[in-house]
Amino acid sequence: MRIIEKVCEMQEVADTWRSEREKIAIVPTMGFLHEGHLSLLRTARKLGTKCVITIFVNPTQFAPTEDFESYPRDLRKDIELAAEIGTDAAFVPTIEEMYPEGFQTFVEVTRVTQNLCGASRPIFFRGVATVVSKLFHAVKPHVAVFGQKDFQQLVAVRRMVRDLNMDIEIVGQPIVREKDGLAMSSRNAYLRAEERPVALRLSRSLQLARELVGSGEVSGAAILKTVNDCLTAGGGARVDYAKLCNPDTIEEVQTVEGPTLLALAVWVGKTRLIDNCVLGG
Ligand code: AMP
Secondary structure (H helix, E strand, O other): EEEEHHHHHHHHHHHHHOOOOEEEEEEOOOOOOOOOHHHHHHHHHHOOOOOEEEEEHHHHHHOOOOOOOOOOOOOHHHHHHHHOOOOEEOOOOOOHOOOOOOOOOOOOOOOOOOOOOHHHOOHHHHHHHHHHHHHHHHHOOOEEEHHHHHHHHOOOOOOHHHHHHOEEEEEEEEEEEEOOOOOOOHHHHHHOOOHHHHHHHHHHHHHHHHHHHHHOEEHHHHHHHHHHHHHHHHOOOOEEEEEEOOOOOOOEEEEOOOOOEEEEEEEEEEEEEEEEEOOOO
């Protein structure tokens, strides 16, 4: 696996591949890889003939109060894991390479980013859209693979690609979970042993909501009451949001009629966890 730090080198490699009619698939990540990331890489390998992982903890999507400094990192292990899967290149730029002095251009997706994580983290999606477009310009992919774990991010990236006429296919992949149901996340490394049962309430509450909808419940208020009760029973969790939304517009809905996104963000101690599922339809 080729390890590339410079944008210009990545672009040269991409140009060569494109001239040889290779199909480039990209998986953008912030590293500290787990099975969720690896499932995206396996999909990317199938969809393209050349597969590139990008590993970059992007400072512009973190607010000053957030966990940019402490975000878990293990580049050596990430490179080993990506190579084992047959990834062709890892693009691992430095902060200076991505944001050199004088940098002042940002990409903003305005509406689908208002609610959910955009409401709690006002600069988050501007940072995400900006870094993803920069990574796209460096790697020149034909196809990009993202996880549904970050559902709103996937919707925002799809919107950006459409709005800016980027000739890239965006593929979403299902959430990979631990055996106990916890959605895999690099941030799970922050959880203390005693916080783990609290963290499990996210997937449990999604399951309860699915059961309610399966038994015919359509009232958003009733579903969200069950979800909130499950999340908070026993203490130790602070709900940032638990909302029902239209999965295309990310606007809130009051009833579950047709496919409806149930999205959660919950603080467990110092760790903010997100999870979601699509109900109905
Ligand atoms: P991150 O490194 O957390 O920025 O995530 C990089 C990519 O992996 C994003 O497209 C995420 O949605 C995806 N991802 C993270 N966790 C999971 C998971 N448990 N299952 C599927 N995809 C995931």
